[in-house]
Amino acid sequence: xxxxxxxxxxxxxxxxxxxxxxxxxxxxxxxxxxxxxxxxxxxxxxxxxxxxxxxxxxxxxxxxxxxxxxxxxxxxxxx
Numbered sequence: 842x843x844x845x846x847x848x849x850x851x852x853x854x855x856x857x858x859x860x861x862x863x864x865x866x867x868x869x870x871x872x873x874x875x876x877x878x879x880x881x882x883x884x885x886x887x888x889x890x891x892x893x894x895x896x897x898x899x900x901x902x903x904x905x906x907x908x909x910x911x912x913x914x915x916x917x918x919x920x
Contacts, residue, residue: 846870849896857881861888861896 847863848870858878862870862885874883888896 846873847890847893848874849893849900851886851896853881855881857884859884859886861886861893863888863890863893 846867846869848867849861851859851861853859858874858881860874860883864870865885865887871883871885
């Protein structure tokens with residue numbers, strides 16, 4: 842979804858999910874997002890493709906740092 846339809850979830854709560862999207866007229870993307878989000882409603886935020894690239898790069902860095910952090914933890918002693 843993220844790469845094929847150029848959209849990315851920005852935030853969510855019990856009632857809604859806010860999604861950044863390059864093409865808010867992409868019916869396939871919106872349909873899939875609504876299906877996954879149900880029963881929550883969707884709010885879209887229009888972003889330029891360059892802005893989405895920045896969002897994705899920041900997310901990749903966050904994930905990479907999280908993985909690195911997990912790998913650096915000492916193993917839990919077995920009982």
